[in-house]
Amino acid sequence: MAKLVFGMNQSLDGYIDHMRFGPTSPTLFRHFIEEAQLQAGSIYGRQMYEAMRYWDDDHPEWDAEKHAYASAWRNQPKWVVSRSLKSVGPNARLVEGDLERAIRELKAERDGEIEVAGPNLAHSLTELGLIDEYRIYLHPIVLGHGKPYFAGPRPPLRLMTHDRIDEDVIRLTYVPASSRNAPDGNRR
Numbered sequence: 001m002a003k004l005v006f007g008m009n010q011s012l013d014g015y016i017d018h019m020r021f022g023p024t025s026p027t028l029f030r031h032f033i034e035e036a037q038l039q040a041g042s043i044y045g046r047q048m049y050e051a052m053r054y055w056d057d058d059h060p061e062w063d064a065e066k067h068a069y070a071s072a073w074r075n076q077p078k079w080v081v082s083r084s085l086k087s088v089g090p091n092a093r094l095v096e097g098d099l100e101r102a103i104r105e106l107k108a109e110r111d112g113e114i115e116v117a118g119p120n121l122a123h124s125l126t127e128l129g130l131i132d133e134y135r136i137y138l139h140p141i142v143l144g145h146g147k148p149y150f151a152g153p154r155p156p157l158r159l160m161t162h163d164r165i166d167e168d169v170i171r172l173t174y175v176p177a178s179s180r181n182a183p184d185g186n187r188r
Contacts, residue, residue: 002040002110004103006122007135008149009169015146016119018051021139027166028137029065036072040112043095043103043125046082048118056089079106081121100128123151134174137165 008016009023023029044052055073062070078092081099088094095102103125106114116122116131125131134157136149156177165171 002107002112002114003132004043004107004116004125004130005113005133005135006116006125006131007035007133007137007171008117008119009137009139010149011139011141011143011146013142013144014148014150015143016149017143017146020143020146021141025166025168026065028169029069031165033065033069033072035115036069036076038113039076040110040114041077041079042073042115042117043079043081043106043121045118045121046080046085048121049078049080049082049085049088049092052117053089081124099124100130103128103130119147119149119151126155127152129176132175133160136172136174138170138172140168 009018009021010016011021023032042052052073055070058067058070074091076091078088079095079102080088080092081095085094107130116125122131157174158177159172160175161171161173163171163173
């Protein structure tokens with residue numbers, strides 16, 4: 001069974017904004033390349049999917065690392081939750097109808113980690129009890145406003161691990177407080 005993971009870069013004051021900060025260090029960007037290479041796929045809301053379509057086309061200014069990320073992103077299956085899109089790009093499929101049923105079926109038929117991309121979609125899936133893990137990549141920056149990591153009330157969470165990803169970024173890994181997963185990885 002697949003595990004749904006919602007992870008994003010976040011400022012100290014709780015906001016996300018890939019235009020003002022993101023994986024700026026080579027170490028952090030390499031981390032995200034490796035994550036994308038290992039993922040069993042990604043689930044996107046319309047806005048995040050449209051932003052990520054940037055990786056569909058090669059750009060002449062890209063270095064080897066950006067080509068590596070693009071390759072990993074293109075190779076993984078993508079599921080797009082949208083009521084307005086009529087079609088999606090390569091290696092992507094629209095999720096239509098009953099969201100909960102569709103995502104439960106997806107989790108049951110796949111193995112590995114499936115990324116959940118975007119706070120609004122993550123909020124909907126959190127309310128349905130479908131997100132298995134939250135990864136906050138905490139950056140030492142204060143934005144003061146913007147789109148919050150949690151698009152609604154923060155669910156009760158339990159800290160599982162914390163690790164330094166690069167010089168300035170710490171990854172905090174949480175599971176829902178009701179989860180039976182123990183810190184040692186065993187189910188209780």
